[in-house]
Amino acid sequence: MNIEMIRAAAERLEGHARRTPLLSSPFLDEIAGRRVWVKPECLQHTGSFKFRGAWSAVSALTEEARARGVIAYSSGNHAQGVALAAASHGASAVIVMPRDAPQVKIENTRALGAEVVLYDRAAAEDRDAIGREIADARGLTLIKPFDEPQVIAGQGTTGLEIAAQAAEVGVSKADVIVCCGGGGFSSGIALALEADAPGLRMRPAEPEGFDDVARSLRSGKIERNTRVSGSLCDAIISPQPGDITFPILKRLAGPGLVVTETEALRAVAQAFNRLKVVAEPGGAVALAAALYHGDQIEGEDVIVTISGGNVDADVFQQALSLGDEAVPQGDAA
Template sequence: MERTGRMETITYDCIREAAARLKGAAHRTPVMTSRTLNKQSGREIYLKCEQFQRGGAFKFRGAYNTISRMTEEEKQRGVLAYSSGNHAQGVALAARLSGVPAVICIPTDAPPVKLAATRETYGAEVLTFDRLTTDREAFGRQVAEERGLTIVPPFDHPHIIAGAGTVALELLEEVPDLDAVITPIGGGGLLSGTSIAAHGWNPKIRVFGAEPKLAADTYRSLQEGKRVSIDPPSTVADGLRATTPGVLTFPILQSHVENVVLVTEEEIEDAIRFALLRLKTVIEPSAAVALAAVRKGALPRDCRKVGVILSGGNIDPSLLAQLWEREATKI
């Protein structure tokens, strides 16, 4: 990492270093194509499938990259994360693999499948909070200070961002001549890492983000040229419910991202159904946001060869059942 004033600058070399650290720990996830999707969109679409990553989402990459760099003293004391689900699972799994105790702060309305995996499958201690009335960062900091734990933040950390950037690096190693790449946006860690990886690979690659209309904090922030905060959003994309871009991620997005596409809740749900019925794969609502943006034709027409990062597959089974029932009524 390079330091500029008090800020750490994440470089392309940082992402390559993270990739080396993750080798053998993270899965190298597949890249899928679909003739139906290509025909619908009028482009060549390459889907990087992080739903097949350990923990079911890209978050494992940043968590493992961060925990693996900690000192032995820090590892012995343990780590803490606050998350709606995927980062929780990523940290819990990375901590277990590293022999590190983990405490995870999860909102009470997080999908039960994510909470159960964090507690039962990966063995972390789980503390819950009401995201509508409690500041999750303040809650996490208080617990960490009381117990002497090291916080592993969900997106606003250089090692988290570098780990997330390895997704795009792998995609570009497999499809080196992409015109553009698009990812969903929560706090901006995935898009930040993706943009640095893409422009380190080829400065001409165009970088886009996708966000729910109900959680458009990054879109508004980029429009206004400053970090904007919104009320806790009610979008079905539970992993994208951040209320403001990160201090570290926002200037990266300002420098690298061409545009943010907004999608509706209906478009998100339709993208989940499309993935299930046409791609034969299960993705969660947050991952569906980027797919929805491509399906609606929101990218410039001269972006002919596009990489889409499907960020995860940890969908609540009850939500999937509801979407299926709605689809069945149309038949």
């Protein structure tokens, strides 16, 4: 992985991915005790940053490989990104998804033209093995969700945009908190910031109980989660950091931040109430870290990603019901 791959991915994404804005709200600033700048990748095609990596990977394939088709495994956001990228390139796509993924993600993936194969992650079925078996049988190219160079390169284009947008608003030193699963998004952003904005430090954010990256950064070696399901933050639940992503994170990332599920839901409510954007719980953990763990952050500014907005209606309603609890006294609408 290197910055040249990220810049090349940015060229291939030109005219296809959205350049999402950098948003702010005085209400969020008041809660956090500093200026909060939000990069809403929930506004990206398919509702998450995953479209960037999917397009980068599919567009980098040879015509022969695209003609055979692609396969991916995902709880939903990578699934939709690959499905759309493949369809846009005239390629077929098979997506291996957990049965307990949000229904909206399963339905959207099918609607985008992909064949969906469901598996039971609660029963410890191995999605990697399932994906490899189907790929070998059909001659498909496997596009991994995070531990894949071209996917990381695509996700890193978010970091190029953050560097440029931070400069536009006069921010040259700050923590950039990134929602983190296996580390593709966070490692790509870290590489981009190292090149274009060295004063900005990437820090991963994860849900409590699934904080393998934070623990791995503390121990200096890859740590594995004891559970692989059972969180509303399903979008960023991975067994462990990737073999490619972790060395990048170990070299460039600041300490990880860990939030509770309730804090993530409250951040979903704040994103809607204050920014008028829809976030899913996993996509809101970075915002939750900035709002509710400010004692672990330094400086006058903090930049956060909202990584996705593909949330089921009942979960979104649950989050909004916590809205009043999330607003400090005096911060009334």
